[in-house]
Amino acid sequence: MLRTGVIGVIAISLNACSPTELQHERVDAASVRKGREAVERLGCGACHALPGIAWPSGRVGPSLHGFANRAMIAGQLPNRPDILARFVRDAPALVPGTAMPEIEMTLEEADAITAWLQSLDES
């Protein structure tokens, strides 16, 4: 009986440590909302299909559906929040051949957009 309980607790805590769960904790709702607003204001949809935004839905760049679960940014960089926040503001600095231009935004907006992208974990 005790053993089953212990295994149960371990199982639950293991479950709680899965990567997606950790991401959920990092991403707070206010940043996600601000990020989504910034994405709409900047028109990221001119090149990317965006979850929850019907139009614009561009095809020049990759769809951002389920972006939180994508291993790589632009097929070259690990999908980590610190790298992502730099990439959304100044992609050519990290991936020289990219078609994605440097986009004028504040550091706060870059962080918020990162939070929003990290919240896109539906597959």
Add this chain to the structure above:
Amino acid sequence: MSPEAPIPLSTASWLPVILDSAGPFSQPVTTLAWVIFTGGFVILGIVIAALTIALFGSPRLKARLGGEKAIWIGGFAFPVVVLTILLIWGLWLTSHLSAQRITGDEMRVRVIGEMWWWRVHYLDEDGRETFRDANELHIPVGQPVLLDLQAADVIHSFWVPRLAGKMDMIPGRTNRLLIQADAPGVYHGQCAEYCGGPHALMGFVVVAHAPEDFARWQGARAPAPAAQGSAARGAELFMNSGCAACHTIRGSPADGLAGPDLTHVGSRRSLGAGILPNNKGTLAGWIADSQALKPGNRMPAYHQFDGEELRALADYLASRQ
């Protein structure tokens, strides 16, 4: 030269645009809309009261409601009187909007509807063109601006709801419309007559400046200086990839007339005729595949550029302030 005071992106309230007038030429429309909405609700109340009586009222009340007198009054006299008053009053109220009020002292602009964007030609007092732009109109606040509205292909309709009512643009004719904004701000417009394919994506932007800012804006209408760095590479691509066949950039060899003038595209509030924000990202996205954003528009998708070339083009266009 001090920088221009920032113009609020939107001065709109939560109200629907038709009830949110921002100048004297849209005010009568707003007044009429309020009266019609309010009157409609009052009449709805009367109908619901009559229905309640018909369902649950005493036999005496039911008999009176179904009597001949009630039918004549409620079913005939009331609609005739109300609709006649509304028609006469509405025509009187909106008669002020017609071109009869033109004094001849107004600033003049010709706006030509195209499938699916707008040419904007600023005119002097004698009706001669002073300079060309597209998809965005700059006006000073607090004074009427007279628009000569034309169409190049099919019927369009010019509508900036917070500044004036709609006015059709008809091929072969010039219709005139007065607009005025009472406060600095950005006012959105929309083609209001179905004109094919991406009609719903044929937007427009009016930017109203304080008078001194407007004078400064007018003074700064010289083409941007020659591009440097990546933008210079973009200029080269622009001239050699076919862009210049349809677009004019004053001060450069590009003199095409089929598409919007891009001399000041970098300073516009929007891209694709009032539909997208304007930055290097949306510029690149539009050039590479405008068909994904505004299906059916007359600019083909340009798939031949590599990433750096596309960014150079966006740099060049963003620098055309």
